[in-house]
Amino acid sequence: MHDVVIVGAGPVGGAFALALADADLDVVALDSRAAGATLRGDRSLALSHGARLIFERLGVWTRLAAVAGAVTPIVEIDVSQAGGFGVTRLVAQEQGIPALGYVVSYRALQSAIDDALARTGIDVRFGATAASVVATPAYASIVLGEEKSTPLHARLAVVADGAGTTVAGIARERHDYLQVALIAKVGMDAPHHGIAFERFTSEGPMALLPEGDRYGLVWTMTPSKAEAALALSDADFLAALARSFGARVTGFAQVAERRTFPLRLEFARPTVATRSVVIGNAAQALHPIAGQGFNLGVRDAYELGRAIVCAPRDALGDDAMLAAFAARRRPDRYAGIAFTHGLTRLFATDSPLVSWPRGLALTLLDGLPPLKRAFTRALLFGIS
Numbered sequence: 001m002h003d004v005v006i007v008g009a010g011p012v013g014g015a016f017a018l019a020l021a022d023a024d025l026d027v028v029a030l031d032s033r034a035a036g037a038t039l040r041g042d043r044s045l046a047l048s049h050g051a052r053l054i055f056e057r058l059g060v061w062t063r064l065a066a067v068a069g070a071v072t073p074i075v076e077i078d079v080s081q082a083g084g085f086g087v088t089r090l091v092a093q094e095q096g097i098p099a100l101g102y103v104v105s106y107r108a109l110q111s112a113i114d115d116a117l118a119r120t121g122i123d124v125r126f127g128a129t130a131a132s133v134v135a136t137p138a139y140a141s142i143v144l145g146e147e148k149s150t151p152l153h154a155r156l157a158v159v160a161d162g163a164g165t166t167v168a169g170i171a172r173e174r175h176d177y178l179q180v181a182l183i184a185k186v187g188m189d190a191p192h193h194g195i196a197f198e199r200f201t202s203e204g205p206m207a208l209l210p211e212g213d214r215y216g217l218v219w220t221m222t223p224s225k226a227e228a229a230l231a232l233s234d235a236d237f238l239a240a241l242a243r244s245f246g247a248r249v250t251g252f253a254q255v256a257e258r259r260t261f262p263l264r265l266e267f268a269r270p271t272v273a274t275r276s277v278v279i280g281n282a283a284q285a286l287h288p289i290a291g292q293g294f295n296l297g298v299r300d301a302y303e304l305g306r307a308i309v310c311a312p313r314d315a316l317g318d319d320a321m322l323a324a325f326a327a328r329r330r331p332d333r334y335a336g337i338a339f340t341h342g343l344t345r346l347f348a349t350d351s352p353l354v355s356w357p358r359g360l361a362l363t364l365l366d367g368l369p370p371l372k373r374a375f376t377r378a379l380l381f382g383i384s
């Protein structure tokens, strides 16, 4: 029997495997990907400063930063709202850190993790898909998708498959925002200097994240508006974008790679079951408004690794260990979910009754350093 079987060696499952690299444990990681492939193409991930520190400890950051264009630091975030007053600027220097966060290429991060994993004793099996995880009090059985393959047995199954659908005994709550995120790459007629923009409109939030020498755009809207926006010519699309950002951002020059994806909140309740635990997007998939989802997943991975390394071997995967881990993660997790979901509600209306207080909130945030620091800390490191 193995000590730990990990279902999914994506960015979160891979980070978790690395957190166990120095422990004297028999660990197997399964991933349906072919070796060297990436699941998500070249999606960009918003990484917090706290997540960077974790990847540094796991030996991934240096590899990642060595890849040209793989990491773009965010040194300032300009937060504003359409049709109301109030603007705040979060500045890295004021927080005493080199960057508020980073925009990172999913592909480059995955390959840095794969590379780091290949240098450990962890048995990573590519092209291996788990069909289900079922458990007895003594062990978890991981049934593989291939016909006639023998199930793997482990003291603990850690599911980081991005969906959480393989594991028995863990239900998922789902809230559909009835909106989509339109994403695209946007070229400007001047350098971005690492400044990100987040703007709240009655339609939903929109963000420009510096990415290489362009911006990555995330623009939330209703599915029918998105369909119309996808059909616009580049020039008309850029004009619509400029109208929505108002005077906050000017100089939109090119747009490429426009596409959409549906927005929903999904989270596992509970995150642990007999001999099993879900982490990363398998535990919670959030609206991208605050860039919290992936960062929560990285903290899940790191904290679970620490809990396992600190536990006596015969306690590995037992109910008490899993309950303690779930309780420890709960404040950060629920705060991340509530914060993200709350922002979507707070900024999703044009009513003057709400737009005044929220403008005030943004202005106050700018004028009150301790509050601003607390807000920035929550965005950077999570709430724990």
Ligand SMILES: Cc1cc2nc3c(=O)[nH]c(=O)nc-3n(C[C@H](O)[C@H](O)[C@H](O)COP(=O)(O)OP(=O)(O)OC[C@H]3O[C@@H](n4cnc5c(N)ncnc54)[C@H](O)[C@@H]3O)c2cc1C
Binding pocket: 007, 008, 009, 010, 011, 012, 013, 030, 031, 032, 033, 039, 040, 043, 044, 045, 046, 047, 128, 129, 130, 131, 160, 161, 162, 163, 166, 261, 279, 280, 281, 282, 288, 291, 293, 294, 295, 297
């Ligand atoms: C459409 C979309 C767009 C997004 N855009 C952004 C963005 O712009 N910025 C941002 O920060 N975040 C974004 N996110 C969120 C971000 O992609 C996730 O937070 C992140 O990918 C979660 O990492 P993960 O390792 O938990 O899951 P995943 O990245 O989904 O990785 C799961 C891994 O498990 C493997 N796997 C899956 N099923 C099995 C199985 N049955 N057996 C074995 N292996 C399996 C897969 O091959 C994969 O390697 C987006 C999410 C979605 C859905």
